[in-house]
Amino acid sequence: xxxxxxxxxxxxxxxxxxxxxxxxxxxxxxxxxxxxxxxxxxxxxxxxxxxxxxxxxxxxxxxxxxxxxxxxxxxxxxxxxxxxxxxxxxxxxxxxxxxxxxxxxxxxxxxxxxxxxxxxxxxxxxxxxxxxxxxxxxxxxxxxxxxxxxxxxxxxxxxxxxxxxxxxxxxxxxxxxxxxxxxxxxxxxxxxxxxxxxxxxxxxxxxxxxxxxxxxxxxxxxxxxxxxxxxxxxxxxxxxxxxxxxxxxxxxxxxxxxxxxxxxxxxxxxxxxxxxxxxxxxxxxxxxxxxxxxxxxxxxxxxxxxxxxxxxxxxxxxxxxxxxxxxx
Amino acid sequence: xxxxxxxxxxxxxxxxxxxxxxxxxxxxxxxxxxxxxxxxxxxxxxxxxxxxxxxxxxxxxxxxxxxxxxxxxxxxxxxxxxxxxxxxxxxxxxxxxxxxxxxxxxxxxxxxxxxxxxxxxxxxxxxxxxxxxxxxxxxxxxxxxxxxxxxxxxxxxxxxxxxxxxxxxxxxx
Numbered sequence: 438x439x440x441x442x443x444x445x446x447x448x449x450x451x452x453x454x455x456x457x458x459x460x461x462x463x464x465x466x467x468x469x470x471x472x473x474x475x476x477x478x479x480x481x482x483x484x485x486x487x488x489x490x491x492x493x494x495x496x497x498x499x500x501x502x503x504x505x506x507x508x509x510x511x512x513x514x515x516x517x518x519x520x521x522x523x524x525x526x527x528x529x530x531x532x533x534x535x536x537x538x539x540x541x542x543x544x545x546x547x548x549x550x551x552x553x554x555x556x557x558x559x560x561x562x563x564x565x566x567x568x569x570x571x572x573x574x575x576x577x578x579x580x581x582x583x584x585x586x587x588x589x590x591x592x593x594x595x596x597x598x599x600x601x602x603x604x605x606x607x608x609x610x611x612x613x614x615x616x617x618x619x620x621x622x623x624x625x626x627x628x629x630x631x632x633x634x635x636x637x638x639x640x641x642x643x644x645x646x647x648x649x650x651x652x653x654x655x656x657x658x659x660x661x662x663x664x665x666x667x668x669x670x671x672x673x674x675x676x677x678x679x680x681x682x683x684x685x686x687x688x689x690x691x692x693x694x695x696x697x698x699x700x701x702x703x704x705x706x707x708x709x710x711x712x713x714x715x716x717x718x719x720x721x722x723x724x725x726x727x728x729x730x731x732x733x734x735x736x737x738x739x740x741x742x743x744x745x746x747x748x749x750x751x752x753x754x755x756x757x758x759x760x761x762x763x764x765x
Numbered sequence: 766x767x768x769x770x771x772x773x774x775x776x777x778x779x780x781x782x783x784x785x786x787x788x789x790x791x792x793x794x795x796x797x798x799x800x801x802x803x804x805x806x807x808x809x810x811x812x813x814x815x816x817x818x819x820x821x822x823x824x825x826x827x828x829x830x831x832x833x834x835x836x837x838x839x840x841x842x843x844x845x846x847x848x849x850x851x852x853x854x855x856x857x858x859x860x861x862x863x864x865x866x867x868x869x870x871x872x873x874x875x876x877x878x879x880x881x882x883x884x885x886x887x888x889x890x891x892x893x894x895x896x897x898x899x900x901x902x903x904x905x906x907x908x909x910x911x912x913x914x915x916x917x918x919x920x921x922x923x924x925x926x927x928x929x930x931x932x933x934x935x936x937x938x
Contacts, residue, residue, distance in 0.1 A: 443781035443828050468824045471784070472804050484781065486829060515884045520892040531887045535910020536879065537811055537821045537872065672887065672909035 438474045445486045449615050449649050455485045456645040457617050463487045463647060465546030466509070468538045473551065476560050478568055488543060491650065494518075500655035506545030506613075506648045510601065511536070513544060523653055525662035525681045529604035532666040535673050545648040548602055548612065548628070549640065552595035552703075553675055554584065566592045567636040582741040583677065586733075586749075587702040593636030594739060596700055597629060598675050603699035604664055606707045607681035610653055616646035625651070629704030636703070658685035658693055665756045666699070667748060676700030678749045680756045684720070691715045691724070696732075698749060708732045711753065722758055729753040766832040770795070771840030778827055785830055786810045786822035789837060797838035797867045798822060801912070808911035811868040811875070812837050819875025838867035841874065849928050850874065859924035861915035869911045873925045876907045877932065899929060 443464075446452030456463060460482040464470055473479040491505030496518045504513060513519060514530035533539065533547075556563040556576045564573040576584055576594050584594040602625065610625040628640050642648075662683035668674040679699035685692045694715045696708040711732035718724040729750040736746045767774045770793060778788055786803070789795050789812070801809030803823045810823040813836040822835075841848040850870045853859070860866045883897050888906045890898075897903065904922050913921060 438782045441781060443826070464826075464829070466824075467826060467829065468805055468821070471824045471826060474782075475804070484826075488829070511879070511884055515882065520885065524892050527885060527892055528887070531885055531889075534805075535808065536876065536884075536886075536907060537808060537819045537910050538805060538824070540818050540875075541820050541824065666887075672906055 439477060439480045441474075441481050442483045443486065444483065445489055447489070449490055449647065452485055452487050452490060452647050453615050453617060453645065455483070456647060458483060461485060461645070463545075465507070465543035466538075466541035467546075468534070468542045469546065469550040476558060478551075478558070478560055487545070487647065492543075500657065502653040504544055504651045504653070506543060506650055508544045510534075510539040510542045510544070510547060514539070521660065523604075523608060523656070523659045523662065525607060525659065525664045525683060526601070526604040526653070528664035529600040529666075529679075529681060532664060532676075532679070533600040544601070544651055547599055548605075548625070548648060548651075549642075550599060551639070553598045554595040555580075557595060567595060567632075567639075570635070570637045577739070580741060581739040583675065583700075584739055584742055585702050586736040586738045586742060586745050587698070587706055588631045589703065589737065590632045590634065590636070592634055593632035593703065595632070595636065595703060596675075597702065597704050599705065600664065600666060600676065600679060600699060602629075602705040603679055603697045604662075604681040605651065605653075606705035607662070607683060607695040607697035608653055608656060608659055609695070610651055612648055613650040613652060614642065614646050615649045616643050618643075620649075622652070625705070626707050632703045639703075656683070656695075658695070659683045661685070661760055662695070663756060663760060665752055665759075667752055678745055678752050680749075680752045682753070682756045682760060684757060684760050686720055686761075689719050691718050691720050696728075696753065698732075698753075701736075701745060701749060708753075710734075720757075720761060722754060725754045725757040726750065768827065768830050768832070769834040771836060772834075777831055781826060781828050783827050784823055785812070785825040785827045785835070788827035789822060789835070795837050795839050798871075799864055799867055801865070801868075806912075807865070807868075808872060809865050809868040811871045811911065813871055813875055817875055817878035819872050836871070838871055841870065848874075849931070850924065853924040853928050854921070857920045857924040857927065858917065859920040860913070860917050865911060865913045865915075869908070869913070869921055872908060872911045873928070876904075876925075877929065879907070880929070899933070901926070904929070 462481040683695040711728040714728040714731040799809040801807035
């Protein structure tokens with residue numbers, strides 16, 4: 438680790454003021470950043486600890502929920518209104534990492550965690566365009582079983598590792614930001630970028646901009662939602678494929694649907710094509726499979742991860758079939 | 766405001782880079798907490814914050830825990846008496862080499878508190894239920910952040926299950 442100074446922000450205004458200085462990083466629970474510091478992939482001169490900022494969870498009269506960015510993952514997963522009104526989010530959170538890490542990790546930090554691509558972490562031995570722009574990518578021809586099948590580019594095939602973000606993407610969550618020039622709100626779906634020619638640029642955040650809260654808009658259909666994670670072992674592993682889904686029926690017809698995928702792309706992947714294919718259809722296993730086919734038609738697998746294409750289709754189909762069995 | 770470790774006030778390191786794990790082991794010479802992977806993948810460094818919240822001390826900077834109370838495996842025994850989990854691990858052969866054991870036991874203490882607070886897990890079937898139904902699958906999932914390379918998992922789960930059952934029976938009285 439390179440030397441850095443450490444300061445605690447008293448409030449969001451204080452954090453943004455401190456964060457405007459050069460070579461500064463915001464520190465949440467540290468469960469990813471401390472690792473990146475240790476590997477000297479991140480080399481800030483100053484850390485601003487933002488864990489003392491808002492960790493309130495406000496349930497509003499319209500059914501929306503405002504979550505302070507310093508809320509720990511365990512606390513959010515355990516919240517009664519999240520468990521009953523947005524179960525996909527609660528399930529996604531407890532699918533992530535281990536209990537110890539969920540106790541430390543914040544909501545803001547979870548969103549901004551970086552890929553676990555092993556070539557990205559292999560600072561000394563591998564080329565990586567995300568770590569060293571223009572250097573090349575050793576994952577593209579290397580061991581890429583865990584890598585992206587959707588939205589990747591020739592410069593980067595890394596995946597976004599978050600489970601929570603996949604649920605947030607499906608639930609139309611908004612992210613509240615505060616920076617030197619004021620406050621703004623972005624859809625979570627618009628916050629992360631695809632790699633294209635600049636995989637080092639991972640989000641739409643401006644320099645020094647801070648995530649202050651996540652907002653779940655009212656979505657009554659989310660009471661019938663869930664999250665399924667497929668991984669190489671039963672627990673404590675990153676997703677090969679994950680699915681966050683919600684469905685609303687009118688008789689036997691799909692009135693509305695939400696679907697997002699994890700483990701398949703550089704960002705949480707909202708499955709717009711599958712949603713469009715399902716809306717208005719009879720809710721049958723054949724229709725779920727057809728919707729999954731529509732989404733995965735644009736998949737471009739690498740030499741080690743073609744299995745993810747079929748795995749994603751089957752997981753989507755199974756998750757919708759299971760949601761049908763839940764009483765609305 | 767210093768940090769408290771096993772009930773004793775300690776001065777924090779001046780270098781912000783020192784992890785809570787290295788502070789505990791190298792500065793305070795409490796070698797019970799183990800350094801396994803040092804990257805958040807094994808659970809050997811698990812300690813408790815403010816009584817019963819389990820965290821990984823390798824992923825924590827010591828300065829972040831200013832004003833907080835840390836409990837390590839050395840702090841779990843009181844007046845020379847071992848913690849019930851320590852006795853149960855011996856009873857059930859919950860270890861072979863013993864390297865992961867301090868982390869396993871601290872983790873189990875934290876897990877018991879999460880169960881009391883009805884924190885859900887990935888295998889919890891009904892998220893809306895107030896009380897979590899204890900099961901073999903729940904224990905295994907909840908302890909999955911602690912790896913044992915000797916593979917003593919059956920003994921570990923038996924040891925924890927016995928102490929869990931005893932404390933649940935006591936709560937029911």
